[in-house]
Amino acid sequence: MSVVANSNENKKILSSGRIHPKMFALMMGMASIVMMFSGLTSAFLVRKAAGNWQNFKMPEVFVTSTIVIVASSIILHASYIFLKKEKFAIHKILLAIATALGCAFLYLQWSGWTQLDQIGIHLNGNPSGSFLIVIAGTHALHILGGLIFLVTYLFYSMAKHNVISNPVQQLYESSRPHRFIGMQLLLVYWHFVDVLWLYLYFFFQAQYV
Amino acid sequence: MAHIDIDIHEGHAHDHDHHGHRHDDHHDHEHHEPGFVMKYLFSMDHKMIAKQFLITGILWAVIGVLFSVLFRIQLAWPNETFPILETLLGGWAEGGKLDPEFYYALVTMHGTIMVFFVLTAGLSGTFSNLLIPLQVGARDMASPFMNMLSYWFFFLAGVVMFVSLFVQTGPASGGWTAYPPLSALETASSGSGIGMTLWLTSMALFIVSSLLGGLNYVATILNMRTKGMTMFRMPLTIWAFFFTAILGVLSFPVLLSACLLLIFDRHFGTAFYLSDIFINGEVLRNSAGQIIEGGSPILFQHLFWFLGHPEVYIVILPAMGMVSEILACNSKKPVFGYKAMVYSIMAITVLGFLVWAHHMFMSGMNPFVGSIFVLFTLMIAVPSAVKVFNWITTIWKGNINYTPATLFAVGFVSLFISGGLTGIYLGNSALDIPLHDSYFVIAHFHIVMGLAAGFGLFAGVYHWFPKLFGGRMMNTTLGEIHFWITFVGSYCIFWPMHYLGMTGVPRRYYSFNEFETFSVYAELNIFMTVAAIVVFFAQFLFVINFFMSAVSTRRTKSKNPYNASTLEWTTPIEAGHGNWPGAIPEVHRWPYDYGKDGYETIPQTIPDSRLNEIEKKGGRTSR
Numbered sequence: 001m002s003v004v005a006n007s008n009e010n011k012k013i014l015s016s017g018r019i020h021p022k023m024f025a026l027m028m029g030m031a032s033i034v035m036m037f038s039g040l041t042s043a044f045l046v047r048k049a050a051g052n053w054q055n056f057k058m059p060e061v062f063v064t065s066t067i068v069i070v071a072s073s074i075i076l077h078a079s080y081i082f083l084k085k086e087k088f089a090i091h092k093i094l095l096a097i098a099t100a101l102g103c104a105f106l107y108l109q110w111s112g113w114t115q116l117d118q119i120g121i122h123l124n125g126n127p128s129g130s131f132l133i134v135i136a137g138t139h140a141l142h143i144l145g146g147l148i149f150l151v152t153y154l155f156y157s158m159a160k161h162n163v164i165s166n167p168v169q170q171l172y173e174s175s176r177p178h179r180f181i182g183m184q185l186l187l188v189y190w191h192f193v194d195v196l197w198l199y200l201y202f203f204f205q206a207q208y209v
Numbered sequence: 210m211a212h213i214d215i216d217i218h219e220g221h222a223h224d225h226d227h228h229g230h231r232h233d234d235h236h237d238h239e240h241h242e243p244g245f246v247m248k249y250l251f252s253m254d255h256k257m258i259a260k261q262f263l264i265t266g267i268l269w270a271v272i273g274v275l276f277s278v279l280f281r282i283q284l285a286w287p288n289e290t291f292p293i294l295e296t297l298l299g300g301w302a303e304g305g306k307l308d309p310e311f312y313y314a315l316v317t318m319h320g321t322i323m324v325f326f327v328l329t330a331g332l333s334g335t336f337s338n339l340l341i342p343l344q345v346g347a348r349d350m351a352s353p354f355m356n357m358l359s360y361w362f363f364f365l366a367g368v369v370m371f372v373s374l375f376v377q378t379g380p381a382s383g384g385w386t387a388y389p390p391l392s393a394l395e396t397a398s399s400g401s402g403i404g405m406t407l408w409l410t411s412m413a414l415f416i417v418s419s420l421l422g423g424l425n426y427v428a429t430i431l432n433m434r435t436k437g438m439t440m441f442r443m444p445l446t447i448w449a450f451f452f453t454a455i456l457g458v459l460s461f462p463v464l465l466s467a468c469l470l471l472i473f474d475r476h477f478g479t480a481f482y483l484s485d486i487f488i489n490g491e492v493l494r495n496s497a498g499q500i501i502e503g504g505s506p507i508l509f510q511h512l513f514w515f516l517g518h519p520e521v522y523i524v525i526l527p528a529m530g531m532v533s534e535i536l537a538c539n540s541k542k543p544v545f546g547y548k549a550m551v552y553s554i555m556a557i558t559v560l561g562f563l564v565w566a567h568h569m570f571m572s573g574m575n576p577f578v579g580s581i582f583v584l585f586t587l588m589i590a591v592p593s594a595v596k597v598f599n600w601i602t603t604i605w606k607g608n609i610n611y612t613p614a615t616l617f618a619v620g621f622v623s624l625f626i627s628g629g630l631t632g633i634y635l636g637n638s639a640l641d642i643p644l645h646d647s648y649f650v651i652a653h654f655h656i657v658m659g660l661a662a663g664f665g666l667f668a669g670v671y672h673w674f675p676k677l678f679g680g681r682m683m684n685t686t687l688g689e690i691h692f693w694i695t696f697v698g699s700y701c702i703f704w705p706m707h708y709l710g711m712t713g714v715p716r717r718y719y720s721f722n723e724f725e726t727f728s729v730y731a732e733l734n735i736f737m738t739v740a741a742i743v744v745f746f747a748q749f750l751f752v753i754n755f756f757m758s759a760v761s762t763r764r765t766k767s768k769n770p771y772n773a774s775t776l777e778w779t780t781p782i783e784a785g786h787g788n789w790p791g792a793i794p795e796v797h798r799w800p801y802d803y804g805k806d807g808y809e810t811i812p813q814t815i816p817d818s819r820l821n822e823i824e825k826k827g828g829r830t831s832r
Contacts (some may be wrong), residue, residue, distance in 0.1 A: 043466065053503075111611035124478030127480055
């Protein structure tokens with residue numbers, strides 16, 4: 001609604017150095033995702049302690065996928081740095097690469113599950129394998145959510161951020177508080193799901209021995 | 210009643226905004242009026258979303274309470290038949306007697322509907338939405354769009370749950386806690402089939418709604434406060450909504466994990482919660498032919514109660530906040546021990562996360578682990594007692610205006626004390642051995658959580674009705690009759706249950722015909738059922754009052770009918786989207802300057818330098 005978006009008070013709030021309300025909402029959202037995965041990994045530990053637990057070696061492809069998602073995160077960060085420097089062309093290229101790597105991660109996770117299937121670890125087998133598939137699958141859904149936003153943002157940035165010739169508009173644009181909030185939200189979330197996977201990866205590596 | 214209209218537009222005041230005038234006429238110029246669909250259905254105005262939550266909640270409350278009346282009838286007259294039940298329920302009450310399967314479905318649905326749809330969405334959804342932006346001085350929520358989504362996810366959850374009432378095998382019937390294996394095996398009971406699937410779908414949607422709402426509430430409170438509204442100048446309502454939202458955001462995801470694993474057990478052959486299940490002497494195998502083993506049903510209980518216990522605080526904290534506000538406003542005295550109240554809410558929130566296993570003392574838990582949970586559980590009595598004493602001292606020697614809202618608020622305190630005391634019994638793992646799963650538990654949680662939160666909801670609706678419906682007030686006489694029948698009736702329903710429970714009458718039983726010991730309670734059961742029926746019909750006084758008043762043409766002329774100090778009473782009587790037509794008011798003091806220096810009320814918007822603008826009457830002079 002226009003009343004809300006254009007009100008002066010909102011601008012005052014936004015320029016006051018307080019954290020952007022959307023960033024804050026995202027942080028709360030991440031806290032709730034953390035709770036969800038702590039619930040799942042606690043369930044994993046409780047179940048493992050109860051015995052009748054089949055250990056197995058995680059397929060090598062998960063190492064590759066881990067490297068890919070970390071790389072994606074780093075490249076997205078670089079993309080953000082170039083955005084701040086107003087080097088929009090490089091920003092867009094890096095953004096596209098980070099998105100592609102995100103897709104590659106999902107593909108690698110998928111092939112990881114296929115390989116698990118080949119070595120006899122099925123969803124409906126021993127809970128040790130079910131846990132891996134369900135938890136990594138839930139994580140993949142969170143990556144997918146991030147990818148949807150990345151792709152949307154990519155299309156949006158293709159259309160925008162062209163060089164502004166009008167100096168007044170340029171000045172206005174450069175002094176706008178939180179002008180990169182969209183990218184910042186994206187970046188924080190992407191780093192978050194990256195770190196979340198690192199946690200899960202090392203958790204699984206430590207548990208399946 | 211003395212009232213003060215404060216012009217909030219300092220300096221650059223709108224010259225067409227004067228005392229006593231209707232303020233709603235010029236506001237529409239600022240943005241074009243949205244059409245019916247955008248205004249009433251897909252509204253992003255927090256006030257409209259609050260009304261949507263409230264009205265949906267009321268509809269669910271009628272269904273939920275009706276279900277309890279149906280199963281109370283079975284408990285009171287287990288040998289009688291009621292042909293009307295067959296007319297109403299068809300195959301579920303053949304020959305006018307409830308089918309046992311349907312009895313369990315009713316119990317399950319009553320719990321689910323009341324806890325989640327009425328007391329979580331109807332209470333916190335309504336008042337967090339209505340009051341957070343109004344009381345912290347914001348145009349709307351941090352994200353009005355997410356707020357709208359929050360309502361529509363709740364609505365969808367409701368639709369799915371409603372549909373489940375009409376499927377042929379019946380709705381979920383394994384209890385509102387949905388413990389496996391009853392909930393995990395589709396063949397376990399008739400309600401474990403499609404009914405349970407719909408239940409899980411509905412809960413997943415409800416969790417999404419709750420998370421979207423909660424994120425917004427916290428972000429709004431922390432980021433969108435007006436100038437001068439420091440954290441310790443926030444009304445206690447806002448503190449309560451704040452911690453409620455935090456509880457929800459951190460505990461609902463764990464329920465989602467629990468439901469996720471349950472869905473996999475139900476539909477994808479995993480064995481997270483299942484082990485060594487035998488059906489008709491045959492061991493249960495999955496689709497791959499392997500024996501399902503190695504799961505742990507206790508694991509579900511841990512995950513469930515990690516939400517389930519914070520959930521009761523999600524239900525009660527908003528009611529506590531509103532009661533504090535209503536008692537202070539209507540007795541024209543500051544809340545006694547404001548900071549103690551804030552820290553109590555905080556303590557309840559933190560401890561609320563550490564007590565979940567007191568629901569599981571009898572699950573074979575190590576007694577030493579149990580003792581830790583006993584300790585934390587009993588510690589909750591401390592902040593709870595602080596709050597109770599502070600409510601009593603707040604109204605002590607106050608100039609009390611007994612509106613229906615005040616009555617319900619006082620009723621809340623009474624119920625919270627009665628129900629809270631039995632909590633001290635149940636929190637002890639040793640006493641829990643005879644009392645668990647008995648009517649004592651039913652009496653405890655209905656009084657302390659169900660009724661008390663319900664009374665908070667009623668108090669809030671009566672008090673803030675003029676804010677919800679453009680200056681209209683609910684009928685006071687009907688409100689008083691509603692209060693007295695509900696208050697006395699509720700005690701009549703639940704007080705006797707303590708005696709049943711102490712002698713070991715178990716909960717969730719369809720009939721006690723087989724138990725000679727319990728036949729002494731036949732008349733008491735009839736008494737409780739009659740009380741339940743009376744209370745049920747008394748609620749229609751409220752429903753009628755609510756809808757008649759909402760369309761009434763009589764409106765208060767005052768922006769601030771209770772002479773309250775908080776910000777929501779500085780908006781125009783019919784505030785548009787954005788709440789204040791001019792600038793957002795600034796805040797100069799805490800919200801409870803009642804009876805200070807001879808002023809009955811000093812609104813939060815008045816700095817000391819402008820005290821001469823308000824009337825000095827009715828207030829107690831400081832002694």
